[in-house]
Amino acid sequence: MLPESLILSALIFVIGTMGVIVRRNVIIMFLCIELQLNAVNLTFVSLSRYLGIDGQVFVFFVMTVAAAEAAVGLAIIISIFRHYGSVDVDNFRMLKW
């Protein structure tokens, strides 16, 4: 079951990456990032069966960080939306210069 779950995690990660690259809606991009995090979580968990419980602890931390990230990220999105009236990433190009 280990190789299968690892390959599954790789696939999820790749799909998440693809989403980040191609989507324009910032919320969906965010979801894709969560997807990538989950792929990593899956890897941790599946390897933890062989390497010890530490992997699961890390997953715990990853989730916490993901929660924090989601909270802050969404707050930023809200404030951006207030400013531009849109969540399309094409609007956020202020950092170009």
Added chain:
Amino acid sequence: MSNINLIQETGIGEGWEPLLPGLIILLPLLGFFINGVLALWEAKKSAAIIREGNEDTTAGLNSSKAHSWPGWIGPGVIGVAFVLTLINFVRMLEGEASEPIIREYWTWMATGSLEIAAAIQIDQLAIIMVLIITGIGFLIHIFSVGYMHGDPGYPRYFAYLNLFIFFMLILVMGSNYPVMFVGWEGVGLCSYLLIGYWFDQEEKASAGKKAFIVNRIGDFGFLLAVFLLFTNLGTFDYGSIFARGEEVFEYGGPLVTTITLFFLLAAVGKSAQIPLYIWLPDAMAGPTPVSALIHAATMVTAGVYLVARSSLLFAMAPVSSAIVAGIGVFTAFFAATIALKQYDIKKVLAYSTVSQLGYMFLGVGVGAYTAGFFHLITHAFFKALLFLGAGAVIHSMHYALHQTHKDWDAQDIRNMGGLRKCMPITWITMWIATLAISGIWPFAGFFSKDEIIWMTGSIAGADNAPYPGLYTVYWVMALVTAMLTVIYMTRLMIMAFHGMNRTGSKEFGHLHEAPKHMWIPLVVLAVFSVIGGWINVSKDIQQSFLGGFGNIPMAGWLHHWLEPVTESAHHIQEIHWGAISHSAPLGGGEVAWGALSTTAALIVLIVTVWMVRSDKISVATEDSDPRGLSKVIYNKWYVDEFYGHIFIRTLQRLSKFAWRIVDIKIIDRSVGIVAGGMRALGWLASLTQSGQVNTYAFIFTVGILLIFGIVIF
């Protein structure tokens, strides 16, 4: 630490004990400091008045202490210095010493490989120069008390004048070339300050600047000559250079020739010879006593002093010597022609000075160092007298024109005429000087100028003289120039002092004789202009009727006196040139030619008097412009314009080119191009920064892929 011992009077002189030689130098410096402080104080007060908008800056200042003290301090310190010098001179005469006295005060510069002492040297050459500087300087200071009275910058004037004396003394008393250079540049500085004394008039300030810059060209030569001496001899001291010069340098070799040519450049700059004479006529912008002191009697003769001081080197370089003589005689002739057509009384005298300096150069150039130096002495007397006389005339003219508010040029001789009636003392003393400069027996100029011309002629006839034909030409030119001298001086005297007065009837009443301060120096100088020449009457002349059949007491004294300084040079010359001839190129002895030249000069004088008097002279404002050759000569052969076009304009164009093209367009722009290239690269890199998160994520992924690939494969 080396010890500073400012007035160190230890050490035993050879045969005589000098009395406070350092004080001679220090006194003028002291005067400079006191007058300088007074001048600053004074200037501050007048500046405050100007700031308040008051035009008349002299108001209320004349009576202040600052205005009466400099008149005492300035001449006072020089007078004391002169007395000290006299005491030393007498001691030296009694001591019969031949070795120079050297006093080292402190180490000026010392590195691992050289040591230059701040030291003075008193020898026969120096003491005579010091006597002239302090003596004539003292007289001119006294004259200035009257001449400059009422000028707002009175204390400043005396400060500069004292500073000049200080530097001039350093120049002649220094015991090595660098110390001499201190004086050399220092006098240039004072000349700059004094020419531009009335600095708020642009042409006067510019004249000072011109003098300084032209002098700096000479200084460049001085430095190079000194560097060459040091690299070959390892020392700057006169003593060691002249002691070892003969072994180190080869007679007529390229090295010594180069050194002497660089020294010549220095001398040419300082003594206003071709091609660097152009600053001297402009220097007449300064107050007239300054012209008398700096631009006639002392500073401009520094070049002659330099050649005389370095006589050994020049004697070893016949080519350089010939060039010195050539420059001298050609300048003498050239300047004399210009003097013929000038109307400004000071300009005439200025060109006359250039011309007479040319004679001195001729003298030292033909190896007659004593004769050249002798002419320096006599010239100091009569030219100082001429300038001071001119100063008295200008003073008087200025006063008269000022009284009636006539804006005529106070210095133009066409505006004068008939002044002898109002200024008899000036008139007589100036005639004495004129006769002296014209070389008429028994005035001072006769003996000195005649000796130079005679020596030139006899060198041409020497056994192994290097260029006999050339020296013959020099001799002829010198004779012709002597006649030109008579013409322009007589013309000046007749136009200024004789005939009808042209100043105007109202003004004529205001013309007056100079005050006591001013005419006493004139009289003293007049006396010396008569007897000054008797110190070096040559043996032949002394025995003849021209020397009163042996009755002139001091025959050949100067020659004998200067022997310690010049004998090695004479010795070298004798070895290589052989005995000099006792007859001129056209035959005839010294006495015959002396008598002939005096007679000729007298004849020319009388003819000139007759011609000038028969001329109708119109005042400057009504005079027609000169035409033809007169115009060329009046405009000084257009040399200034020529220089202006060739050198100054070229230099300015080069400078502008260097700035506008090289600096801004080439260097700065290429720096700009490098910077621009960097900016372009940055712009290219910034293209990847689209600002789109997706793109960044994509590039990020590519990066991961690359790293991953590298790790795996």
Added chain:
Amino acid sequence: MLNFFSYNDWILHSLVWIPIVGMVHVLWSPEERAKYLALGWSTVVLVLSLGLWWAYDPAINIGGYQLSSSHSWIRQWGASYSLGIDGISIFLVLLTTLTTPIAILGSFNYITKKEKSFYALMLLLEFGVIGVFTALDLFLFYVFFEMTLIPMYFIVGIWGGERRIYAAVKFFLYTAFGSLLMLVAILYLYLRAKTLTGVPSFAFIDLFQISLSPTEQIWLFSAFALAFAIKVPIFPFHTWLPDAHVEAPTPGSVVLAAVLLKMGTYGFVRFLLPLFPVASQHPTVVMIMMTLGVVGIIYAAWVAAVQPDAKKLVAYTSVAHMGFVVIGIFALNINGLQGGMLVMISHGISTGTLFLLLGMLYERRHTREIEDFGGLSLVAPWLATAFVITALASIGLPGTSGFVGEFLALLGAFESHPVIGGLATTGVIFAAYYMLPMVQRIHFNPLDKDKNSKIQDLSRREIIILAPMISLMIWIGVYPTPFLERMEPSVKAIIENVEASTSLNDSEDNKYEIISSVPELIIHTSNIDDNKIADHLNSDETVN
């Protein structure tokens, strides 16, 4: 007396760090007291530094460093905090400690905004410059060398003229570019030394011991030389200087001219000659440096002569003066090097004073164009007198500081390369050609502009600023021996070292060989003191 306070032990550290203390104090104090505090602290530094004059004894430890101390800083890299002075750096330290309070006092009226930051930066600058001149560790030197850029950048960029940003950026980038190349060379040198000795060290004394192949020397020399040439600046790297000077506020110009430029020439003397003796002697290298020096002298004089802006004119004269320093140094003889050192000192004093004077004129008239002045001698005679004296010192009139240095530098150059020396001597003509017309057009000529006739003469504060500078000019001109004799042993040691290297590096065999004092060296690297340095030098000599 000095020893009683164990002055020698603490003085250099105090000189470096007191400005920092002062800076903190200034920053913590109210705005209106900033200038007085800055003046006070820099004066404290000046007064303390005067003791160096006696503390430095040229007769002992010839060719080595004195008052030196060393503390390990970054042990892993071998970087140490070592300070010390010798006959070369002592005068530059003194020049810095003198110039800073004078510049601060000179900026009282000029600086009107953000005073606190300004004076803090001035003290920071003093810290950096003193550090540069006292550092005995290449790493420390580099840190200080770069650090001086920061305060100067802000001083020009905040308190400068209209194009201040352009000038500040140009100044910064130009000099930073050069010093980055130097950093590469320093690292190479360090690694080379590390492989040879096995001990990491940046100390001068260790780096001087390693012998490099001629090719290495040429490359490293080029990198160092470029960095210093930009700093000096040598033609054709000089174009940042006029811009920086023109835009900088008066005190900035003063410090820039008086001490910052000296860091470049100091680098030449301190590093190029001892580290790369073979390259320094290489005929082509010498020829290039001398030619650039001469071109700088003549070219800068020409360019200066046609400047309409007085400050720019003086800036270009700096380039010309620095040309004298360069030809003096690369004459590679004692006269030249001593002359170069003295030109550095005298240029610091005279050009610094000229900038002060121009600043005073600017405060009065708010213009720098020469055309706008004229006849100032009438209304401001004291100012004019000071100006004329300073200008004359700047063009090297005998009896002033400029002459002695130029004379010796030219003499040295003439001794080794007569043609170059001769060409450089024309600089004395051109010096008059650029300086006198400016003096005339500002201070002489008719007083024909109304604004000029209201100009005030020197205030008491300005007299206090100018008096010591002018006295120094005259002193050095008349009696330079105390200066010359203090620098002589160090200069001599450098020249002898350069000359000795010819024999050392000629044979190919010992190209990469470390000379035999290495074992000793390893022991002492972490703790340098005078005697041991002397030992090094002695053993060095015996090997040679």
Added chain:
Amino acid sequence: MVEILFYVFAAIVLGGALGVVMGRNPITSLMFMVTSLAGISGIFVLLGAHFLAAIQIMVYAGAIMVLFLFVIMLLNLGHDYQRAVRGWGIVVLGFAVTGSLGGLLAKQLKVGSQEFYNNPEAGMVIDADLLEHGAVGVIAHPLFTDYVVAFELTGILLFVTIVGAIALAKKRV
């Protein structure tokens, strides 16, 4: 049995993930995301991480996703049917890059996991622990001993996040 369950969950996860990427409306994507998370939680159970599986459902699917939902509703993005992707060029490039990345990852993970796969004792320790301490205890023990500092830091992080989120989302522009 376990294998079959794994493949069922894997299919749910992959389908959900594809739905997230391909959904045109944020709500759709979100719902697919929840599905996907639930699948992952099932796989966690199969892998013996019972506690994490529970957390995954409660915190991830339950809290974080609801937060997303709130935001979408707050901003009223539910009707936002934009063109989904920014251009076919980037899609193709994205496929190329992510495809090769995925291939490499999969290959590497498979190769790397071989030695564990062949390990007969695989999972024994964890299972034993699980029996001994229970699902919570097995993770709680390291969390409060070895990783206690990190755990506390997480708390601080969350606190800071709260402050930050409030500050950011506050209406002040």
